[in-house]
Amino acid sequence: MSSRDGFSWTQEQGLKPGVPCIGAIQPPTNLNNASPDVFDPLETPLYLASPPFSHCHGFPLTQSSTGLKVLLLEGRDRIGGRSWSSNMGGYPFEMGGTWVYWGQPNVWREILRYQMQDELEISYDFTRGVNQYFLAGPDGTQQFSHEEEDAIMDSGLRKLVNVDGDLGRKVIPYPHSAAFTPETLQYDKISVADRINEIKDSLTPNERIGVEAFVLLCSGGTLETTSLFEFLHWWALCEYSYDGCIRYLVKYKFRGGQSSFAIRFFREALASGNLTYSFNSPIASVKSTKDGVTVTTRGGQSYRAKKLISAMPLNVLNAVTFDPPLLRGKKTAADIGHVNQCIKVHAEIREKDLRSYTGISYPHNNLYYALGDGTTPAGNTHIVAFGGTHQHFHPEDNIDETKKALQGLVPMDIQRIVFHNWSRDEFAKGAWFFSAPGLLSSHLIDMRAQQGNIYFASSDWALGWRSFIDGAIEEGTRAAMSVRRDLVESPAKPKLA
């Protein structure tokens, strides 16, 4: 199966849109099989609307196991939203999401539930080859051992986060807490650029390159548009250490690719007998009344239900017409949006020795962070590389420029390039959530708020692992709890039409 999403390039085939994906669903709908009365609003209490039902839907689907009938409307042709992989010849290239860890409670609970805990592998492999860290600045490339890399990163990041004399522990002692303190909020008023300006004299040149590139790897924005608070929040979630950042953020991935996980949610929901679904069904408008919700697709098909769970990411909330309009704070947050325009590019290359490569090429190069991520069935090395707003580009527009950005990390003989352009993805308009200063302190509550019969569930406004697959499941669970509370446990008295 293939998805419309993503691009691949090889010398033989050139640039091609669409890639193989085990998360692409066939048939794309089971609506034809459903008896008409399934869509009696009294019988169909819930819609999962997802024109841009992204990162990572599939997760509110656990709803269907609570015994409620669910209709899933999805704009894409595949499950998984911002978390998916393209499996080529059985080998996965991760287009978004990728890494998971057993300290991430929501995602790990599902991994255990699906008994997938033995299906993980480690991205990097430092057992052979160059086994080096390439730090490319404008004036040339230095090479270090990975131990030296860790020492540079650890030292630099500690200086960045040590705003409280305790490496951020005092500022964010409970990284899953819903409660912002005044002290916490002050760090959402400034950017990482502001913070680096404060400490720049204490950073060595290599620490500064390493820290800046690492922060941009996290945010996909610029240093100026990266909230210091949100970076501290990531740091707190990662146990206040660089070692923790590696373990939680870029180490363990699914041997079968992210879509091998997302598909489990879909199959489980389908097996419950409570799921009707329709892919390729982007939503145009949502009308909410006291008694329910009417959702209309771009194709003009309307569906009524008692409740709607919207899993649309923040950056595309404005692409749907809401009647009544979105609450003011939510609308403002959607207008502001998040800043992550990450560019994630996979390269399959001939150099076996680069399997143990990691590197930074910053600030001059379009792709600033990369690592050896696997060995392909052909025996080639697979490198994953990251860029973002810092020096933004669209990889499909000029494949030679994309190759140049890859070569700017380390010389390589490129056989294949695979990527998804999240910035031009109409159902995402960006990668995982990352905020500029001010957004979270002003609008996190707004983003999380229910509006009539509409529940908003997205990793973009999770409390704990916000931006991560874990946060998507946290939010899907929150929505499921709320819907069950309102529909089953204490339903409002029936109203006369």
Added chain:
Amino acid sequence: MSSRDGFSWTQEQGLKPGVPCIGAIQPPTNLNNASPDVFDPLETPLYLASPPFSHCHGFPLTQSSTGLKVLLLEGRDRIGGRSWSSNMGGYPFEMGGTWVYWGQPNVWREILRYQMQDELEISYDFTRGVNQYFLAGPDGTQQFSHEEEDAIMDSGLRKLVNVDGDLGRKVIPYPHSAAFTPETLQYDKISVADRINEIKDSLTPNERIGVEAFVLLCSGGTLETTSLFEFLHWWALCEYSYDGCIRYLVKYKFRGGQSSFAIRFFREALASGNLTYSFNSPIASVKSTKDGVTVTTRGGQSYRAKKLISAMPLNVLNAVTFDPPLLRGKKTAADIGHVNQCIKVHAEIREKDLRSYTGISYPHNNLYYALGDGTTPAGNTHIVAFGGTHQHFHPEDNIDETKKALQGLVPMDIQRIVFHNWSRDEFAKGAWFFSAPGLLSSHLIDMRAQQGNIYFASSDWALGWRSFIDGAIEEGTRAAMSVRRDLVESPAKPKLA
């Protein structure tokens, strides 16, 4: 509300069995309200049998939210099994369980789901008072700062666990994995006593006291009956560090006590409308046929259902008659049992300065490990102390001996003592699971095995946080998935009687 479980002692009242508990359920059953047809086996697919439905039932109760009708049979008068608190004047004394952490995936997922993430507090408080670590050996007491304590413990434990030159990371790289390797298994053949014998020349006297007392705090057994593998497994779960052990094992607890958490599971299940329950209903026998299960209480009442989830701990499996008998491997495991006979004693004392006390009194003292755990409403300090098989005693048998064991940690003016005797608890026969060498490598698979229509769910044989609340939820979830698979998704064809 009060439970029969637990004891309290004060000078005025003397020793009294039974303590207040918010997890005690009134009325003790809703059977009278249920219409008779609820107990038609075709309508009641599931029983949760729990003569010793312990540590931590309540957790398989999420089953009821899947839409299946559930009957909960519980031997005790309270919910929570081996995880419960006595709340006295609003102040909780933790009788079992206690600590949770956001790196424990299953328990944290439930904490987020119930929005209890802001209801945690830290056990210790090093901001005032003596702020010292008292290391009492047979020859007297030394005092150290908590930084010195950390250094002793960190150094000693690293020597203990460094069996592979990488602090246990090579032996157990995936602490939630179901797969034992031959290398892993070799460490289940030896005890911590064996390991200490190997490294004893490298340990300082204080490191040895600290390490041995810490291991016994974890296992509740003796060094000889503590599997080195199982201790390494705890260590791996705690991120391979002493700092991690503190964070995961003894730091964060519920401000309202553990029973404030357990009660949420019960209430949620009750609100689903699918739960019938009966406390004070210990099970005598379980008869399983192809078509279902018949459970008979000690009072002679029988119930039939399609499936049974047994949440009985390992050490009491033999207290119920199974027909057909337990599978051979499971029976053997139950005969062997686990080794944890932890004695956990709370003391409310006058010394405000001991709020920041931590201490070890080993190997001569009946209680070998303790720490300041809170400040009571009366302004007294609350100390929690631990003993076990090492020098076992029953705290209620001679309260003067119990006081002496407390005084042997640090001099204190005792106002109140609170404890639960897990060793004499007929529904537990021990505290949390800990294994002697050989049990896990020979019988973990047996303990986890389904037998006909009976599913065995206990933290005692969880894969990840085995022995912890987290493991109980892991197991409840596994049972729920299995039951749903067998009853809903691919039910066997109906058989003629």
